[in-house]
Amino acid sequence: MRKILSFAAMAAMIVLAWSADGALAAQNKAPARKTAAKKKASPAKKGASTASTRKPGTTTRTASSRGKKTPAKRGVTWRNRQTSPSPDRYREIQGALAAKGYLKPEDATGTWNQTSSDALKKFQAEQNLESSGKINSLSLIALGLGPRRDPAPPKTPLQPPGQ
Secondary structure, three states: OHHHHHHHHHHHHHHHHHHHHHHHHHHHOOOHHHOOOOOOOOOOOOOOOHHHHOOOOOOOOOOOOOOOOOOOOOOOOHHHHOOOOOHHHHHHHHHHHHHOOOOOHHHOOOOOOHHHHHHHHHHHHHOOOOOOOOOOHHHHHHHOOOOOOOOOOOOOOOOOOOO
């Protein structure tokens, strides 16, 4: 009788553990076997040397050996390499503003000043752009100074074979 009761108690504990593990997995939306968290190694106390706390014959694992990635070094790209426009580019932008009537032609000197900024603000407002007075890609495209692309070749209509 004692063996039967201990077997029933053990079976009940297994069922409870299984259902609790399943409920936890459903709560985390993860499979039941992946819910167990890995234990983290406790950091060494201050003042204690690492040689005395390690077992003989063990090695220290680095971040790369644990599978952790180190942050990648950022290279120089066109985004962080771009500086302020050259005087020739300023002159080109000012010339486009002058051609559209927002700036006097004699003000297209190649130096960006308050007059140029005010002219660009007025142009941006009339084009329904954010009128900040700062040169941005949308403003350049609206001025006709955006990226230059070759026109696409004309499409020829497809004809069915035999005609």
